[in-house]
Amino acid sequence: MSMRLKDKVCIITGGGSGIGRATALLFAREGARLAIADKRKDAAQAVSQECARHGVAAIAIEMDVAKAADARRMVDETMKAFGRLDVLVNNAGTASPAAWWKPRSRRGTTSCPSTCAAFFCAPNLPFRP
Numbered sequence: 001m002s003m004r005l006k007d008k009v010c011i012i013t014g015g016g017s018g019i020g021r022a023t024a025l026l027f028a029r030e031g032a033r034l035a036i037a038d039k040r041k042d043a044a045q046a047v048s049q050e051c052a053r054h055g056v057a058a059i060a061i062e063m064d065v066a067k068a069a070d071a072r073r074m075v076d077e078t079m080k081a082f083g084r085l086d087v088l089v090n091n092a093g094t095a096s097p098a099a100w101w102k103p104r105s106r107r108g109t110t111s112c113p114s115t116c117a118a119f120f121c122a123p124n125l126p127f128r129p
């Protein structure tokens with residue numbers, strides 16, 4: 001691996017399994033420091049430990065992306081642990097087909113299958129991209 005993410009700090013929601021876990025392990029191999037956020041604490045901890053075995057720092061954050069307060073805490077805990085935030089992977093969400101057809105606006109974000117992730121993406125960042 002070419003360590004393209006060396007020392008970058010990355011949050012991955014839904015990092016406890018599936019696509020999120022695979023992304024976390026890839027990022028770890030690329031040298032990223034990771035916050036594994038998941039509503040299943042045990043899964044987040046297991047993946048953060050797997051990442052740490054690649055020699056990178058990783059923390060587990062138990063949270064629910066559908067809760068704005070959890071999203072804010074997730075960013076706060078990441079900033080506290082690493083002092084910066086470079087990458088957000090808004091992976092956790094729901095895939096309800098009905099949601100596509102009932103968009104609702106919330107603070108400039110649009111409700112859709114990735115609604116919950118969009119929650120933290122816009123209002124809770126310590127910076128604006």
Ligand SMILES: NC(=O)c1ccc[n+]([C@@H]2O[C@H](COP(=O)([O-])OP(=O)(O)OC[C@H]3O[C@@H](n4cnc5c(N)ncnc54)[C@H](O)[C@@H]3O)[C@@H](O)[C@H]2O)c1
Pocket residue numbers: 013014015016017018019020037038039040043063064065066091092093094095116
């Ligand atoms: N796998 C696919 O083919 C596919 C296709 C299209 C979209 N997606 C979307 O990609 C995302 C990941 O898919 P996957 O197959 O890896 O799913 P998965 O079920 O394997 O993993 C999802 C992870 O997100 C966590 N999670 C679920 N709801 C959460 C919440 N509210 N807050 C925090 N964490 C939560 C779960 O605990 C789990 O660890 C999902 O949003 C899914 O809808 C997947």
